[in-house]
Amino acid sequence: MSNEPVKPVLEVRDLSIQFGATEVVSGLSFSLAAGEVLALVGESGSGKTQTALAVLGLSPPSAMVTGSIVFEGSPLPDHPAKRRALRGSRIALVPQDPMSSLNPYHMIGGQIAEVMTLHLGMTASRAKIRVLELLDAVGISDPKRVARSYAHQLSGGMRQRALIAMALAGEPRLIIADEPTTALDSIVQARILDLLGDTVKQFGLSILLISHNLAVVSRIANRVAVLYAGNLVEAAEAAELFAEPRHPYTKALIAAIPRLSEDAGLPRALPGTPPSGSAAGEAGCIFRQRCPVAIPQCRSVKPDWRLWNGHGAACHRVPEGEASRAA
Ligand SMILES: Nc1ncnc2c1ncn2[C@@H]1O[C@H](COP(=O)(O)OP(=O)(O)OP(=O)(O)O)[C@@H](O)[C@H]1O
Ligand SMILES: [Mg+2]
Known part of the structure; x- marks a missing residue:
């Protein structure tokens, strides 16, 4: 997710969030350009809402948050009142439950x-x-x-x-929409998503769209970042990600979308459940226990971010990239 010619509206670098010894978000980096819809996708518990709360400056007091969050060129203010002002206007939240x-x-x-x-x-x-x-x-x-x-x-x-x-x-310049349509039936869901997509065009703002559902985000996202147990495992332009997923987890997610998986010959659902966070500094790939193509190296070495043509994945089975850590 580099190669941005214009200055990003939001730049998150190396964000980690810990509760006690459990790391629920690990070294997450992403940026969001003006007029862009970036989808943050991952299973329940993968750290999506905690990431949103960190960007909004609303992390629970027990969370230890490190890394940098830069909004419109300035680091997020430390002072709670200044953050509140930013949150009400320049950054707005559309939450899951309107009630x-x-x-x-x-x-x-x-x-x-x-x-x-x-x-x-x-x-x-x-x-x-x-x-x-x-x-x-x-x-x-x-x-x-x-x-x-x-x-x-x-x-x-x-x-x-x-x-x-x-x-x-x-x-606002940025809307964070955390599962904005989960509570709605599928027709209303599609209308609300289209409305969010139109809003970007009409008001020229950016959206961080959070969802566990890859099919949902495919409707309006320009780029997709896939989280697995608090780790970024893949990020690419939306069309590219759907056409040529590189990480086995993303492949499994796409295979689980009925419409796209008819002839793919991939498993419909992944067996097992993701770990709920990881011990900080743990060795090996976070996805190894559920990975259908794991090799011995996956147990001992955490995979680097491998990026080529703006499409990145953290997987030993993906060929060496252009040696960039930035997502
Ligand atoms: N206050 C807290 N104290 C301890 N752990 C927490 C706290 N809040 C969240 N967590 C843990 O952080 C992890 C990430 O939670 P988060 O709410 O970000 O997940 P999510 O991706 O938004 O999931 P969902 O799709 O269910 O909304 C989970 O394992 C959750 O149990
Ligand atoms: Mg959530």
Whole structure:
């Protein structure tokens, strides 16, 4: 994931997150350019949400976070108040469960307006007009009614649209969408994803799209980064990753998508479960226990990042790359 001609919006270098002796994210590096949708994909427990929380400056107090996170050319501020300001406006979160993020006692319109009066210093009357524009932009056909509704009066899809409108209200450069469609049925899911994709084009922002589902992200991601037990195992342009996956784990994930695996002759699902984090500094490949093509070296030596043509993978079975560590 190098060769970026323009300065990235977000640059994460060597991010590690530990709870006690367990490392749940290990040396993760990635960058996100303006107008790009980067998908972070991995099974449950692979460290996706912890990565998002670290970028948002919201890691739990018990987490030990190391590495660097640079947003729009500046390291993430240490001061909690400055981080909060950044989070409400320049970096916005679209969480998995809209119900837990919307205030049940306040009308939707008021909640969206508050983002603008608080973070953009907009007047209340201007914000009121902007709320209707934003609700319209996220495909809500009767913005006035929805603005006056409470969260429980809306369907799951409508709530998720309202949350996307709320994220857009602060005029962010980056949206972090953590499993934004998991709670929705597949048709609504596809519509919300398309909406996020359109948002990137219309508002010129970047999205870090987090999902356990490779099929979901294939709909709008430009690039895909695959996490396995907190380790980046593969990263490439989306089309390239689907056409020519290099890491055995990515191959298995793609094989598990029914539509793409019909003639592939690959196993449908991987046997076993991933380790939940690793002991820090552990030797060998993190995927070795489940890997169908493991060799003795995989037990003793942690594979390097092997990169060619902007497509990287951490696997001993992949030919030597252009000798770059950057993802
Ligand atoms: N507060 C905490 N204390 C200890 N361990 C934690 C804490 N929060 C998360 N973890 C562990 O960190 C690991 C990564 O969790 P994370 O929530 O980032 O996974 P995820 O990839 O988002 O999974 P999912 O797809 O289920 O949302 C898990 O093994 C989890 O148990
Ligand atoms: Mg999660």
